[in-house]
Amino acid sequence: xxxxxxxxxxxLREEAxxxxxGSGAGGAVVAAVLAEAGLSVVVLEQGQHHTxxxxxxxxETMLPRLFEEAGMRQTEDGSVTILQGxxxxxxxxxxxxxCFRAPPPVLRLWRxxxxxPELTDEALAPSFERVEHGLGVVPIREDEVNALNRLVRRGAxxxxxxxxxxxxxxRGCVQSGYCLLGCSYDAKLSMLITYVPRADAAGARIYxxxxxxxxxxxxxxxxxxxxxxxxxxxxxxxxVRVRSRVVVLAAGAIATPILxxxxxxxxxxxxxxxxxxxxxxxxxxxxxxxxxxxxxxIPQSYYIDEFIDLDRDPESGVILMPIAGFPxxxxxxxPGFGREHFRFLRAFDRTAGLLALLHDRSAGEVExxxxxxxxxxxxxxxxxxxxxxxxxxxxxxxxxxxAGAREVLIPYFDAxxxxxxxxxxxxxxxxxxxxxAIPIASTHPQSTCRMGGDPATAVVDAFGECFHVPRxxxxxxxxxxxxxxxxxxxxxxxxADRTAHHILARREELFAGS
Amino acid sequence: xxxxxxxxxQGLGAPAGMASGPPPLRRxxxxxxxxxxxxxxxxxxxxxxxxxxxxxxxxxxxxxxxEREILAAVVERMVDTGEPSAPAVRETGTLATxxxxxxxxxxxxSSPLRPLLLLLEWAPPLFDLRFxxxxxxxxxxxxxxxxxxxxxxxxxxxxxxxxxxxLAFLGYWTQEETWPLIGYAGPLLRAGPPPGAGAPP
Numbered sequence: 001x002x003x004x005x006x007x008x009x010x011x012l013r014e015e016a017x018x019x020x021x022g023s024g025a026g027g028a029v030v031a032a033v034l035a036e037a038g039l040s041v042v043v044l045e046q047g048q049h050h051t052x053x054x055x056x057x058x059x060e061t062m063l064p065r066l067f068e069e070a071g072m073r074q075t076e077d078g079s080v081t082i083l084q085g086x087x088x089x090x091x092x093x094x095x096x097x098x099c100f101r102a103p104p105p106v107l108r109l110w111r112x113x114x115x116x117p118e119l120t121d122e123a124l125a126p127s128f129e130r131v132e133h134g135l136g137v138v139p140i141r142e143d144e145v146n147a148l149n150r151l152v153r154r155g156a157x158x159x160x161x162x163x164x165x166x167x168x169x170x171r172g173c174v175q176s177g178y179c180l181l182g183c184s185y186d187a188k189l190s191m192l193i194t195y196v197p198r199a200d201a202a203g204a205r206i207y208x209x210x211x212x213x214x215x216x217x218x219x220x221x222x223x224x225x226x227x228x229x230x231x232x233x234x235x236x237x238x239x240v241r242v243r244s245r246v247v248v249l250a251a252g253a254i255a256t257p258i259l260x261x262x263x264x265x266x267x268x269x270x271x272x273x274x275x276x277x278x279x280x281x282x283x284x285x286x287x288x289x290x291x292x293x294x295x296x297x298i299p300q301s302y303y304i305d306e307f308i309d310l311d312r313d314p315e316s317g318v319i320l321m322p323i324a325g326f327p328x329x330x331x332x333x334x335p336g337f338g339r340e341h342f343r344f345l346r347a348f349d350r351t352a353g354l355l356a357l358l359h360d361r362s363a364g365e366v367e368x369x370x371x372x373x374x375x376x377x378x379x380x381x382x383x384x385x386x387x388x389x390x391x392x393x394x395x396x397x398x399x400x401x402x403a404g405a406r407e408v409l410i411p412y413f414d415a416x417x418x419x420x421x422x423x424x425x426x427x428x429x430x431x432x433x434x435x436x437a438i439p440i441a442s443t444h445p446q447s448t449c450r451m452g453g454d455p456a457t458a459v460v461d462a463f464g465e466c467f468h469v470p471r472x473x474x475x476x477x478x479x480x481x482x483x484x485x486x487x488x489x490x491x492x493x494x495x496a497d498r499t500a501h502h503i504l505a506r507r508e509e510l511f512a513g514s
Numbered sequence: 515x516x517x518x519x520x521x522x523x524q525g526l527g528a529p530a531g532m533a534s535g536p537p538p539l540r541r542x543x544x545x546x547x548x549x550x551x552x553x554x555x556x557x558x559x560x561x562x563x564x565x566x567x568x569x570x571x572x573x574x575x576x577x578x579x580x581e582r583e584i585l586a587a588v589v590e591r592m593v594d595t596g597e598p599s600a601p602a603v604r605e606t607g608t609l610a611t612x613x614x615x616x617x618x619x620x621x622x623x624s625s626p627l628r629p630l631l632l633l634l635e636w637a638p639p640l641f642d643l644r645f646x647x648x649x650x651x652x653x654x655x656x657x658x659x660x661x662x663x664x665x666x667x668x669x670x671x672x673x674x675x676x677x678x679x680x681l682a683f684l685g686y687w688t689q690e691e692t693w694p695l696i697g698y699a700g701p702l703l704r705a706g707p708p709p710g711a712g713a714p715p
Contacts, residue, residue, distance in 0.1 A: 057701035060611060060688045070619070078673060176702045184703055233620050291697055327698050331683035337664070338594040338657060345687070346595070349697030373620060413676075414665060 002088065002200055004049050005229040005238065006209035012229075012240045014205065016042040017511050018503070019225045019244040021212045021259070024090020025489050026476035026496035027250030028191035028199065029131060033500035035202035039511065042205045042242050044227055046251070047087030049208040051192070055182035059328045062181035064232065066094045068254075068373075075364070075377045079435035080280060082377065082442045084252060088208055089192030091252070091443070091489075096179050096300045097168040097188060098321075098487035099137045101128050101494070105310035106485050114481040115453020118462045124494060127501070131493040134198075135169040136189040144175065146297025151288070151352050152322045153302045155403030161306035161395075163320075168298070169489075177296045177324070195493075210240050211372060215247055215263040221471030222247040222265075234373040245511050246503060250476040250496065253445040254375050257478060258368050260449065260459075266466040271459050275450050276364035277483035278379055278442035281357040282393055282433055283323060283333065285409040286400030291349040294324035307395055308359060310485055315361050316384070317485060318392035320399065323353040333439050334409070335416040344409055344416075354400055356392025359485035360385050366448050381435060389433040394425050412438050444488050449478035463502040464495065471510065475499045576617030576624070577631075582609055584631045587649045591656045592682035601691045612685040630674050634663075 005012060017039040020031045027043060035041040050065050064070035068084040075082070085091030102124070110116045145153070145165055156163045169189040179188055186193050200206060209229055216224035225247060229238035249256050257273035260266045300321050308317025325333065327348065334344045344351075364379030381389065397408040397419050410417040410428055414437070417427060433440070452458025455467035460479055466472045475496040477488055484491055503510060577585060589603045589612070603609070616624045638644040638651065638659055648656060663675035686692055693700055 057703050058688065060615070060684065064618075069623075072623075174702075178701070233618065293697075293699065295698070327687040327693065327696060328684045331687045332680045337592045337660065337679050337682075339596045342593075342595040342597075345696055347696075371620070371622060374622060 001204075002049055002196070002206040002208065004208040005240070006048065006231055009229075009238065011238045012207070012210075014042050014240070014242045016040040016205070016242060016244045018042070018246045018248060019044065019242040020248045020250060020475075021225065022046075022090060022250035022252065022255075022476060023088050023196060023206065024085060024191060024250065024252065024476065025092050025492040027248065028089065028092075028195035029134075029493045029496040030248050030250060030473075030475050030500045030503075031199040031204050031206070032134075032195040032202065033497060034503060035199045035204040037504050037507075039504075039507075040203070041199065042244065043199065043207065044210040044212055044225065044240065044242065045088050045090075045206065045208045046211045046230065046255070047085075047090075047208065048232065049088040049206075050093070050182065052182070052184050052186050055178070055184040057176070057178040057181055057184060059181065059326050066182055073254075073377075075379050077378075077435065080278060080379055080440045080442055082254070082278070082445055084254060084443075084445065088196055088206065089190050092190035093182050093188075093192050094180050095190070095443070095487075095489060097170055097298075097489075098300055098303065099132070099135070099167040099169055099490050100486040102484060102491040103310045103314075103486050105314040106482065109314040110451075110481045114451070114458070116451060116462050116481065117453075124498065127494040127497040128490065131490060131497050135194055135490070135493065136171050137167050137169050137490070138171075140165050140168050140298065140301045144173065144298050145301045146175065146177070146294075146299075147292040148294040148297070148322050148324050148352050149300070149302040151286075151292070151403045152304070152320075152354060152399060155399035155401070156302070156304050156306070156320075158402040159398060161304055161399065163302055163304040163306065165301050166303045168301070170298070173298065175297045177299060179299055181326075207240070211236075212251065212259055213262065213372070215249070215259065215265060215472065217263075217265055217469050217472060222469055223471070234371065246471045246473065248473045248475050248499070248503075250474070252476050253448045253478040254366055254377065256474060256476055257366050257448040258372075258375050260466075262368055265469050265472065266449070266459050268468045269456055269459055271450060271457065273366040273448050274363065275447045276366055276377070276379060276445060277360050277362070277447045277480070278364070279357050279444035279446070279483060280360060280362075280379075280381065280385075280389065280440050280442050281355045282389055282438055282440055283353050283355050283411065284393055284396035284400060285334075285344070285411065286352040286354065286397075286403065286405030287344075287347045287407050287409065288350045288352065288403075288405055292352075293349055294352055295326060295349075299324055304395075304399070307392060308485065310359075314485070315359070315482060316388060317359045318388055318395070319357045319359070319486075320392065320396055321355050321357060323355045324351075325353070333411060335411045335413055344411075352400060352403070352405065354396040356389060356396050358385055358389050358392065360483050363447075381433070386433050390429055390431075393433065394428050397425055397428060398422065410438070444477065444484070446477040446480045446484060446488060447482065449474045450481045451479040452481055464499040465502075473499055473503065575613045577609075577613055577628070581628060581631050582613070584635045584649055585609060585612065587656065588631075588634065588660075588678050589682040589686060591653065591660055592679050593686040594653070594657075595695060597695060600695055601689070603686060606686065606689040606691055608682075608685040608689055611688060612681050615681070615684070627677075630677070634674075634678070637663075 227240040304320035369376040449459040
């Protein structure tokens with residue numbers, strides 16, 4: 001049963017074995033696994049329930065439907081835009097489907113430095129296998145690599161850089177290119193059409209347009225969730241109360257710590273809301289002579305890993321990945337206005353975007369803001385990370401020029417830089433990456449309720465349960481002890497699967513008498 | 515009472531000879547604008563149009579007629595392409611798109627926009643000592659004035675510039691009649707969903 005309470009109206013009281021807050025890569029998996037095991041499950045999702053019929057491939061309608069703050073969530077200083085999903089299926093509805101397991105060197109780091117000896121490759125393998133099967137993860141075929149990605153690969157191969165065509169979770173893809181705006185063909189195997197229907201079929205009660213406001217706990221643990229029915233602008237229209245034996249918090253790395261803080265829970269370590277990593281990314285735009293419709297086809301398939309060596313350093317590195325947008329998004333990311341701006345935008349169908357995405361050590365924090373929908377997010381790149389991002393931009397420009405770009409734009413806000421030869425790359429290093437001087441974006445906020453072995457330095461244990469609040473679990477990207485250094489969808493889902501199976505293993509204890 | 519004192523008490527009034535312009539920027543609006551940094555900062559990355567929520571009782575729109583005039587002048591400069599074939603802003607649905615967007619946003623985000631437009635209209639005398647409203651300037655002067663906002667040392671002016679710039683881009687470049695200028699073929703859905711589209715595993 002999936003009910004949008006905005007349409008139904010009124011207040012709601014529910015009882016269940018498990019209340020899951022959030023329906024994205026973590027929450028949907030937990031809900032499906034537990035419901036299929038026979039537990040009664042209620043899911044609360046702040047956003048609405050949109051399906052393929054709603055996905056009209058237009059920016060002006062889809063961005064507000066699928067993104068928190070209509071795609072304009074930012075750090076407090078405005079320097080980093082954070083694109084985060086909302087609605088049933090969460091960020092998996094708009095993501096671009098790169099599928100990677102957690103890199104083994106990063107798992108080793110988590111085991112050795114964060115007191116998590118349980119997180120071995122072998123121990124996690126069953127969870128990875130289950131979610132990869134559940135999401136239909138397969139290699140992207142050669143014939144599915146679009147013109148944009150072929151260009152980028154050409155440049156990387158010419159330079160001898162390491163790269164490969166990744167895996168994805170699509171089936172029957174028609175290669176329209178509108179993945180970012182929701183798949184109109186249900187070819188993207190997001191949570192919306194995989195785990196959410198499984199949870200639904202197993203009897204989970206899934207409520208959309210419900211924002212959790214407070215989790216209630218006593219000495220025995222979490223047992224009640226207070227929430228409200230909200231419209232898309234955040235106006236509260238009704239009250240929801242769910243009594244449950246277990247609460248699973250999977251609202252994402254921004255909302256999850258805020259809910260814990262506003263509930264006054266799990267704060268003993270002082271780490272709730274801290275250690276925010278963003279995988280911040282900057283873009284170079286290569287302008288080519290001939291049109292190639294970069295916005296058509298699978299947006300991201302090729303992946304350049306030349307500049308990340310996790311065996312050598314599991315805490316840093318830069319990944320390069322192609323990116324294309326639509327007119328409004330692209331215009332907003334190009335510098336200047338009027339004719340200066342149009343000089344770049346007129347090359348829309350001849351422009352290849354290449355992102356440098358940072359595996360960041362820099363850490364920010366999240367706090368409740370002036371309203372529930374507007375959290376306070378702070379993040380500063382440290383000097384090493386800023387240098388690494390700048391170097392990543394240099395490599396983006398190199399690759400694009402090797403691919404045949406006539407010129408490469410580095411979109412500094414005040415003085416855009418156009419590079420036409422390798423001799424000019426030094427100017428990128430000279431200007432560097434300064435927050436506020438160049439667009440920086442994030443789609444992977446993480447680590448704000450980090451997992452660890454020590455209750456003094458971590459918020460949750462190796463299975464996602466809060467150290468100081470029994471029966472309260474976290475199952476989203478908040479739990480990553482460090483930046484992941486790879487696209488996070490599969491790792492988020494696998495850790496959530498592991499948490500769900502752990503809950504089932506403790507079924508007698510947690511649900512006695514249920 | 516001098517005109518200046520009147521302005522201090524009631525708002526920043528129109529210079530002589532401009533009585534028929536938009537309503538003056540009230541002091542409280544200006545203060546509100548100055549304190550709205552984070553909201554404007556968010557608007558600077560604006561990329562979306564939620565469902566409409568009319569706020570003007572007379573017109574059913576967020577912006578009043580006069581505010582729309584200022585907005586139109588700003589958008590025209592922001593999206594000036596120099597191309598003879600480019601559709602004029604007022605001949606497209608640009609302003610309606612922006613209006614729907616702003617009218618439906620969280621009030622914390624949208625409320626600074628009205629005073630911002632009024633401030634911009636009266637900013638030439640305030641910031642440039644040029645005794646003309648923004649809408650009365652010529653295109654080159656308007657561009658120079660906007661450039662002043664873009665490169666201002668005041669953070670709120672820079673954020674306001676990007677808020678208006680990105681509103682303009684989102685409003686204009688999502689209009690189908692602008693797409694031939696940039697070679698965008700538009701959504702594929704017009705042909706209907708293809709047969710054999712994916713199914714869950």
